[in-house]
Structure formats: C-alpha cells, structure tokens
Amino acid sequence: MDLKNDVKYVKGVGPNRASLLNKLGIYTLDDLISYYPRTYEDRSVPKPIMGIKDGEECLIEAVVLTKVTEIKRGRLCLYKLTVRDETASCNITWFNQSYLKNIFRIGVKYKFYGKVTNKNGRYEMNSPVFDQTGINKNTGKIIPIYPLTYNLSQNTIRQIIQNGLKTVEYELEENMPNYILDREKLMGKDEASYKIHFPDDFEEFKKARERLVFEEILGLQLALLTLKNKYVKDKIGISLKKDVGMDTIIKDLPFELTDAQKNVLREINDDMESQKIMNRLLQGDVGSGKTIVSIIATYKAVKSGYQVAIMAPTAILANQHLESFNQTLNKYGVRCELLVSSVTKKKKEEILSRLENGEINVLIGTHALLEENVRFRDLGLVVTDEQHRFGVRQRQIIASKGKNPDVLVMTATPIPRTLALILYGDLDISIINELPPNRRKIETYAVTSSLNERINIFIKKQIDQGRQAYIVCPLVEETEEIEANAVLELAEEYKNETFKGYRVEYIYGKLKPKEKDEIMQKFKEGKIDILISTTVIEVGVNVPNASIMVVENAERFGLAALHQLRGRVGRGEYQSYCILKYNSKSEIVRKRMQTMTSTNDGFVIAEKDLELRGTGDFFGTKQHGIPEFKIANLFEDVQILKRVQEIALKIEQEDPKLEKSENEPLKKLIQNKFDLEQLNL
Numbered sequence: 001m002d003l004k005n006d007v008k009y010v011k012g013v014g015p016n017r018a019s020l021l022n023k024l025g026i027y028t029l030d031d032l033i034s035y036y037p038r039t040y041e042d043r044s045v046p047k048p049i050m051g052i053k054d055g056e057e058c059l060i061e062a063v064v065l066t067k068v069t070e071i072k073r074g075r076l077c078l079y080k081l082t083v084r085d086e087t088a089s090c091n092i093t094w095f096n097q098s099y100l101k102n103i104f105r106i107g108v109k110y111k112f113y114g115k116v117t118n119k120n121g122r123y124e125m126n127s128p129v130f131d132q133t134g135i136n137k138n139t140g141k142i143i144p145i146y147p148l149t150y151n152l153s154q155n156t157i158r159q160i161i162q163n164g165l166k167t168v169e170y171e172l173e174e175n176m177p178n179y180i181l182d183r184e185k186l187m188g189k190d191e192a193s194y195k196i197h198f199p200d201d202f203e204e205f206k207k208a209r210e211r212l213v214f215e216e217i218l219g220l221q222l223a224l225l226t227l228k229n230k231y232v233k234d235k236i237g238i239s240l241k242k243d244v245g246m247d248t249i250i251k252d253l254p255f256e257l258t259d260a261q262k263n264v265l266r267e268i269n270d271d272m273e274s275q276k277i278m279n280r281l282l283q284g285d286v287g288s289g290k291t292i293v294s295i296i297a298t299y300k301a302v303k304s305g306y307q308v309a310i311m312a313p314t315a316i317l318a319n320q321h322l323e324s325f326n327q328t329l330n331k332y333g334v335r336c337e338l339l340v341s342s343v344t345k346k347k348k349e350e351i352l353s354r355l356e357n358g359e360i361n362v363l364i365g366t367h368a369l370l371e372e373n374v375r376f377r378d379l380g381l382v383v384t385d386e387q388h389r390f391g392v393r394q395r396q397i398i399a400s401k402g403k404n405p406d407v408l409v410m411t412a413t414p415i416p417r418t419l420a421l422i423l424y425g426d427l428d429i430s431i432i433n434e435l436p437p438n439r440r441k442i443e444t445y446a447v448t449s450s451l452n453e454r455i456n457i458f459i460k461k462q463i464d465q466g467r468q469a470y471i472v473c474p475l476v477e478e479t480e481e482i483e484a485n486a487v488l489e490l491a492e493e494y495k496n497e498t499f500k501g502y503r504v505e506y507i508y509g510k511l512k513p514k515e516k517d518e519i520m521q522k523f524k525e526g527k528i529d530i531l532i533s534t535t536v537i538e539v540g541v542n543v544p545n546a547s548i549m550v551v552e553n554a555e556r557f558g559l560a561a562l563h564q565l566r567g568r569v570g571r572g573e574y575q576s577y578c579i580l581k582y583n584s585k586s587e588i589v590r591k592r593m594q595t596m597t598s599t600n601d602g603f604v605i606a607e608k609d610l611e612l613r614g615t616g617d618f619f620g621t622k623q624h625g626i627p628e629f630k631i632a633n634l635f636e637d638v639q640i641l642k643r644v645q646e647i648a649l650k651i652e653q654e655d656p657k658l659e660k661s662e663n664e665p666l667k668k669l670i671q672n673k674f675d676l677e678q679l680n681l
Ligand code: ADP
Pocket: 255, 256, 257, 258, 261, 284, 285, 286, 287, 288, 289, 290, 291, 292, 293, 412, 436, 437
C-alpha cells in the first residue's frame, strides 16, 4: 500500500468525506494515519462513584438497581435508570432512545462512560455509552479524540483512521536504523503508528509518542545538517590573509574587549582565514558587544580587499549601525554607506554604481539590500542582525551576491543551546556570555495595579530629573485596529490625566515608516518624555537617556520578549529601571515575574522560560520560525530533544552525508518528509 495514495480510496471514505478530510489537511493515506489525536479519553479504568467531581467525564462500573423508566416531556422522552457501586449510587438519563428500555438486567454489572454531575453528593450521568462488564465495545479502552473534525463525528474519523491503519498494518517501512532503535529502546514504526491512535494503556501511548517525536525531531535536525553540508561543506569559500590582523583595530578601541568577545573573535577569525565558508551564529545579550565584534570582522574583510554587507531588520537599526561603523572605521579609510527604502532614487543609483565599482566598502541596510540591482564588486562578508530570524532563504539571497562569502548572523535573543540547534541548526554557534564590566544592573520590579499611583510618581520624578520613559502595552489581538485602539486609549489617558503636562507620544505598527522614524527621532533627541508603544514597532534604538521601561500587562509577554524590552534601557550612564505591571494570580505568572526580577542574564531567563513553560508562546516560536511539528512539542519534549541531538551530533561527525548503509533509512526519512527548498526556516 502506497502511503501517498489518495485518502479517498480508504475504506469508508469516498468523495464526500474525502473533501471534508481535505479541509483538515488530510490528502493522502500518510496524512490520515499521522492525523494524531489531540487527547484521549480513558474508558478503561472505572472510578468509584463517591467523590467524582461535578462535570467530570469518567467510567463507572456499577450494578443496575432499577428497571428503565420512561418519562414523557412534550416531544422529549427521558429514559432513567439507577445504578450503584460499592461507594454510592448514580442516576442515569438518556433522551429519546427507546431501545434502551429492554436492554439492562437488574442485578447485573455494567460499565458506563459519560459526564457526571455531582450536586451535593447526588450523582447523575447523562447519555453515557456503556457495555456489560466483560465486553469492551464502547468502553474498556483508551479512545482517541481528534483535534478538528468538521462535519465528521469523532466516531467516524476514528473508524476511518482505523481502516487506514489496517491497510498498512505490518507494511509500514521502518525509517529508523536498528542501532538507534536499540540504543534508545524505541518502539518500531509500525507499532507506534497504530498505538498512537489506539493504545491499550497510557504506557503504550507514551512509548508510541516518544518514538514518533523522536523521529520527527531527528528528521528535522538531519535535514538542517544536510542544508549545512549543501551550502557550506562542499563549497570553497574565501580565505582571508593571515597578515591582515584584527590587532590594529582592537588596540585602538577605547576599551578592553571582554574575554567572551575575544573568544568569539578568535572563532570568527579562524573561519575567515580558512577556506571553509563561515556560517556562524553570534548570540549575546543586548549590550554584550556584538556590534563591535562585527565591526572588527568587517575591518578584516575590508582590509583584505573585500566588501561587506550588513543587514538589519529596520531602517532605524540600520542607521544606528551606520553611526557605529563610521565612528570606529572611518579613521582607517573604510567607506560605509546606507541603503534603505527611503533613500531617493538619485542617491540610490549613485550608491549602486559606487558599490559595483568597489568604491563603497561596507553597505549597511535593510531588506533593500536583497534587491536584484544591488550588485557588489567583491562581497566577502555578510552580517545579518536578526531580531527575529531572517530565514535561510534571505541569507542565501544576500550571500549569492558574492562568491561564497562568509556569513555572520547576530541575534540578541538568548536561546538555550538545545533550541538553538533546532532554530539555527544550519549554523555554527558562538556565544558572548558576559557583559562589559561596570554596567549598572537594571533594577526590575514586578507590581500589581495597587501600586500604580506610586509608580506614576516615580516615573514623574525620573522625568523631572531629565530622563525619559518607555511604556509598552501588549498587542491584545493581532488586528491593527485593536492594536491602535489599545495604544490610543492608554495614550489619551496618560496624556490628559496621569501625565498631564508631560510630553507624551505614541507609536504603533500601522503608522507609516516615515512617521515612526520621525517619532523615534524625536524621542532620541529628547523631545518626548514618555513614549507609548506596542511591541510591533521597533524600539531597538539606542536612547541612552531613557531610564525607565514600563511594561503593561507583562503577564502577556514571553520572558524572552520582556528581557528584550528591558534591554532598551540601561544603555547610558544612568541607573535604569524596568517595571513589569502584571494582572494575574497564577502561580506560574508569579514565578515568571520573579525570574525577571532576580536575574539579568538572558540565558538564565531563556532556560527558566523553557522550564516554566505554561500556556502561551514564550519564545514567540512563530516569530522565530520554529517549524510546526505534527507531534513534537519543543517545550515538553526537551528530554527527547537532547537525546536526538546527541545522536545527530554523532552522525554529523561520523557520517554527515548519510552515506553509510546503516543510515540509509534516515536518508529516506528526510527525503520523504522535508523538501529542503521549501523548508523556509
Ligand atoms: P550589542 O550589539 O551586543 O547590543 P554593542 O556592540 O552595541 O552591543 O555594545 C553596547 C555598547 O557597549 C556600545 O556602546 C559599545 O561600544 C560598548 N562596548 C562593547 N564592548 C565593550 C567592552 N568590551 N567594554 C566596554 N564597552 C563595550
């Protein structure tokens, strides 16, 4: 049976149901059997009636005490029965099912599964499914519940999946090598595919899920490895001269580099001098000094005769980079230019021609750099500053403007190593894990609304001393209108009441880029006291005079996001403060806030985030382009993730191209599951 077969040929499907299944994203037999349950109902272990909570769905096993009585209520006909186990009795009701009248025998034990109401110890069950004890037709097993079914009932979809599984039973090809199955004690493919839908008990379910999660993560990890090989290992990159050191520029800096900076520069320098194409991720907290590292690498590339492209997510950030680069590099005769969409046509043409003839050494810009007419004479280094991932694709486009240039990706989002290997599995990783000395710690407070008054007084005091404040409110819903309203409402209140007399401005996603830039510029120049915004706008600018960051409804943000926001203050000489206003009694929220107040270390926060995973999207996984998994959950499955990565690393060392016969199944696995070109990570 071919897994790629159209689902409409599965027994019980046909064209009508097929179109409903299509709506669920199920087109092939493979899609069908990997439409995994959302949850399971345990109809296998009965509960004592006494103590069942109101509203609980469960199985009871009890003796029938009465005959079924029929009660007519208008068009409705109720069928009632009383049963009892060792602990208590329970009344059962069905509606309009006359066949039930003569089914039950008094004194005989049955199992009932359904929702129980408990009103002060009076137990009632409505419309349960049932079996006589000893029979396991509707009960006695674990029943899968599927996520979405449209017009298909749970029963129907369950039956269809069962039929689908029957057609492949014992024919599903094992796509995991034996040595991995043995070492990791994993369930076989065939068994796991069946048991994930129809486990006999929860132990079995766990084993089945473990196996499928393992397969899914390993597949992705190996796909990323393949990507890395494809673009890096087989190609010969630029090797820069050893006699153009980084020492000159490092000696001239007004400060001493931290040990962490020196270490990553050594790694970068080695990459640049070797023939291998550098494809490296530089991770480090806001303010840890990544930019200066990229400036030093740029110096080396330019002095070796190559051009450099620096790509930032926004025009403001690009501008800021231009300032930093000029400040450090101008004195060595390095010429930097800015290319963003707002540059005039004439100016742009001039830049493009100077770029092509090599007069410009460093081009700094936004996505505008990706445009086709941007041509370098000799691009040797690409640096991307990624607030969120730019994606493999975009990095490739810019890299393709040179002959296998080195690529350095910078991110200020601290990501635990395990996750980084998934997110950036195609890159080597360097980490700056210390801040330059003499940084003042940003003082962080988590407060509830009862302290509003005092907070506002505190903010005014700071402003009166000449400082500025950010106030960030969350995006309540992802529509621009509501976003704007949330900001506007708060801005009105703050402007006209709370902070009357102060210069309050607001900024949000829907404003034109030019308007946003203007407001940010005004803030930078100190012409605004309080800037209210949502996070959709770029607050990544450097405003050393801003000393307060207030986050409204902080419980709605992921810890990583809060940490990012906090990094917007504490950039100057002033003691800075981060105030997290939260509105929740949840223990997890309290712990998360506590994490924020107790540490400033982004990596510690990221690990905690992972640990405290509750509901919600802490890392902003979507923003980071974490691929959507069918069954794996990167937060819950960290342990499996670690096991997978151990194996993946071993394979990377011993058989990176999956050429050994023992790894043959893995090769097939990633060919089947991942279309690498489509993998828009
Ligand atoms: P990042 O890019 O990681 O956010 P930056 O490179 O912008 O950090 O550095 C933040 C500030 O710290 C800059 O003003 C930079 O000049 C300064 N800086 C960088 N490294 C050091 C260091 N080793 N010692 C002192 N100051 C440093």
